[in-house]
Amino acid sequence: xxxxxxxxxxxxxxxxxxxxxxxxxxxxxxxxxxxxxxxxxxxxxxxxxxxxxxxxxxxxxxxxxxxxxxxxxxxxxxxxxxxxxxxxxxxxxxxxxxxxxxxxxxxxxxxxxxxxxxxxxxxxxxxxxxxxxxxxxxxxxxxxxxxxxxxxxxxxxxxxxxxxxxxxxxxxxxxxxxxxxxxxxxxxxxxxxxxxxxxxxxxxxxxxxxxxxxxxxxxxxxxxxxxxxxxxxxxxxxxxxxxxxxxxxxxxxxxxxxxxxxxxxxxxxxxxxxxxxxxxxxxxxxxxxxxxxxxxxxxxxxxxxxxxxxxxxxxxxxxxxxxxxxxxxxxxxxxxxxxxxxxxxxxxxxxxxxxxxxx
Ligand SMILES: Cc1ncc(COP(=O)(O)O)c(C=O)c1O
Numbered sequence: 001x002x003x004x005x006x007x008x009x010x011x012x013x014x015x016x017x018x019x020x021x022x023x024x025x026x027x028x029x030x031x032x033x034x035x036x037x038x039x040x041x042x043x044x045x046x047x048x049x050x051x052x053x054x055x056x057x058x059x060x061x062x063x064x065x066x067x068x069x070x071x072x073x074x075x076x077x078x079x080x081x082x083x084x085x086x087x088x089x090x091x092x093x094x095x096x097x098x099x100x101x102x103x104x105x106x107x108x109x110x111x112x113x114x115x116x117x118x119x120x121x122x123x124x125x126x127x128x129x130x131x132x133x134x135x136x137x138x139x140x141x142x143x144x145x146x147x148x149x150x151x152x153x154x155x156x157x158x159x160x161x162x163x164x165x166x167x168x169x170x171x172x173x174x175x176x177x178x179x180x181x182x183x184x185x186x187x188x189x190x191x192x193x194x195x196x197x198x199x200x201x202x203x204x205x206x207x208x209x210x211x212x213x214x215x216x217x218x219x220x221x222x223x224x225x226x227x228x229x230x231x232x233x234x235x236x237x238x239x240x241x242x243x244x245x246x247x248x249x250x251x252x253x254x255x256x257x258x259x260x261x262x263x264x265x266x267x268x269x270x271x272x273x274x275x276x277x278x279x280x281x282x283x284x285x286x287x288x289x290x291x292x293x294x295x296x297x298x299x300x301x302x303x304x305x306x307x308x309x310x311x312x313x314x315x316x317x318x319x320x321x322x323x324x325x326x327x328x329x330x331x332x333x334x335x336x337x338x339x340x341x342x343x344x345x346x347x348x349x350x351x352x353x354x355x356x357x358x359x
């Protein structure tokens with residue numbers, strides 16, 4: 001079947017250079033060659049994430065590391081700040097692991113405010129809080145800088161951030177913000193195929209993990225860290241070697257583009273799609289929280305999103321329907337990784353033609 005260009009919020013279009021790196025011949029993972037590769041990738045990720053914290057790689061998708069984060073750091077009780085489906089998932093992960101956790105769920109389309117976070121943390125009930133930076137189901141991007149001020153006042157709380165659909169496209173200054181665990185997946189703004197995830201882990205999170213009796217096995221954060229820090233950039237089991245080669249290549253490209261230029265490109269694409277959405281439909285999220293990597297559009301014309309996508313498919317494009325309860329009520333256009341404004345111009349031109357809505 002002919003390839004359809006992906007404008008969905010992950011997996012994203014993966015360019016040929018990255019795909020080629022995925023087919024690099026294998027090496028043994030208990031070798032100096034592997035350690036070298038993992039160290040290189042970690043150092044580049046530290047640059048991208050503005051952190052000196054160690055980086056954990058995981059041969060799983062991001063959900064695995066979300067599980068690691070909440071399970072390995074909650075000694076008392078976690079509070080999950082949810083603004084949509086992926087925030088809710090983090091709470092379900094806690095429940096599935098028997099981790100005591102409460103959830104505050106914001107109305108979909110809204111972001112989480114500093115006041116809400118303060119209200120919960122000041123109860124003294126919680127030693128972990130999770131925030132979804134970029135909620136892919138609603139197109140909401142939370143304001144981490146505003147929330148960081150609250151977390152600074154509550155140093156007893158380990159702050160975990162899901163940056164799965166933003167890291168690599170949006171600036172996240174992990175150390176300055178004081179994020180203890182920051183998680184992302186390969187298949188979003190890093191521009192890789194799915195199958196690898198990574199997280200930065202602070203000393204505070206590491207100390208907390210040492211107090212937790214049952215951290216599980218595969219996602220035991222202390223085991224993962226031990227292999228990085230004490231065994232010279234190794235992985236407790238077999239790492240995702242192909243993905244790591246591809247990530248090394250992709251990070252070189254990201255750093256060559258320049259971080260500020262990359263973030264500005266994502267912002268520019270987002271602004272372009274947002275202004276189109278406002279002209280022809282409406283934005284689903286409150287605009288001040290609108291995401292720089294995915295735009296969630298309210299289906300104010302009551303079109304059939306399914307039919308639109310079928311017609312787009314015939315022309316070689318794919319967008320996303322709304323997520324869960326938002327299906328057909330919204331649709332989503334992603335603008336992340338290696339897409340450029342002209343790709344979006346082409347896509348939106350096709351949509352206008354199909355819907356007969358003109359420029
Ligand atoms: C915001 C967010 N969090 C978590 C996930 C889950 O990540 P993964 O599919 O890599 O496990 C996704 C996936 O789309 C996501 O968008």
